[in-house]
Amino acid sequence: MAKAKLKVGIIGTGGISWAHIAGYKKQSELCEIVSICDIRPEALNEKGDHLGIDPSLRFGDYESMLSKGPKLDLVSVCTPNNCHCEHTVGALESGAHVLCEKPIAGNAKDGETMVKTAKKTGKRLMVGLQNRWNADSQAMKAFVDKGALGTIYHAKAKATRRRGVPTWGRFYEKAYSTGGPLIDIGVHILDLTMYVMAAPNPVSVVGFCYDHIGTKKAARFGPWGPWDHRKFDVEDYAVALVRFEGGLSLLLEASWAENQADEQFNFQLFGDKGGVQLSPPRFYSEFQGYLTTTEPMLPASENGHEEEIRRYIEAILKGDSAPTPTPGEDALKVQQILDAIYESSAKGCEVKL
Ligand SMILES: NC(=O)c1ccc[n+]([C@@H]2O[C@H](COP(=O)([O-])OP(=O)(O)OC[C@H]3O[C@@H](n4cnc5c(N)ncnc54)[C@H](O)[C@@H]3O)[C@@H](O)[C@H]2O)c1
DSSP: OOOOOEEEEEEOOSTTHHHHHHHHHHTTTTEEEEEEEOSSHHHHHHHHHHHTOOGGGEESSHHHHHHHSOOOSEEEEOSOGGGHHHHHHHHHHTTOEEEEESSSSSSHHHHHHHHHHHHHHTOOEEEEOGGGGSHHHHHHHHHHHTTTTOSEEEEEEEEEOSBOOOOSTTTTOHHHHSSSHIIIIIHHHHHHHHHHTTOOOEEEEEEEEEOTTTTSOOOOOOTTOOOOTTTOOSOSEEEEEEEEGGGOEEEEEEESBOSSSSOEEEEEEEESSOEEETTTTEEEEEETTEEEEEOOOOOOOOOHHHHHHHHHHHHHHHOTTSOOSSBHHHHHHHHHHHHHHHHHHHHTSOEEO
């Protein structure tokens, strides 16, 4: 007899839910999306019609979806950052595993509640940090894991844009997003860098956040058009130096609007035997007394979101012994650093973790 498919629900059917829908559709032999929820009927019905979901299984509030809809095995939380904790905790307590979009939550305290709830309920919490699964990231991780860099002592992580303020949703309104580029794209590059170098625990942070461009009627020829500078109340640029156990340091930069040449999404790791950078992928070392630069030939990259969902479902089906890819604990460690950067910037001092 064929095994029953995992029943999936989605909370928040805005922009990023398309990526989750595509990921679940690719695993259609193993799972099916059976119910969806959004407070905006137009977003709900667009995805509901696309998926052919009966109107009775399209919900305007998540509690109804969880209590009145079919029992779910897995829930994707795709709502704004300030909702992640409530929706994830609700879904975990209903008995579902949760794939929550990044960042784990609006702040580390909420993230901790989510991780604790996952432990209490015995369900998995994974966070959507899909860049880990790209071919270049995996190659860099393999170099590091095999010891090619020797002892890593410093890292640089950068996710910056000249003019790239997201203009859909509520990304630059603090009440919903809880922060700007640091929590939006800085979270991706920080997580990726820490994942690749298997970073130890963070110890302290010095951070600076600025809003010189976002809050002004600045030139704005970004890919997503103009933003409303009167509503912009988050940082547009953040820079921080993070100290980890053992003396390892990491310099992080994140911006949506910065007077620089172009967009960058990159990390560099510096070790005593070699160094790597993500973009373009390079390995720097010495050979027979000469400096060498290696350009790895990479396989075609999987779609990060689809690969994330494939790995998550695989782990769920394998059972308790299989680790959760991108577990809540990893994303919480990242969030603790982001919180500390905001705190350090506000207080003008180093913050201990
Ligand atoms: N992994 C990535 O690369 C990536 C990319 C984009 C967005 N995201 C994350 O995904 C999340 C959503 O971003 P988006 O771009 O889809 O934004 P969006 O505004 O397009 O979608 C959010 C949806 O949530 C709905 N919503 C808000 N409050 C709700 C509630 N209480 N109950 C049910 N639905 C509610 C909104 O109506 C909207 O349709 C954010 O946390 C963002 O950081 C991740």
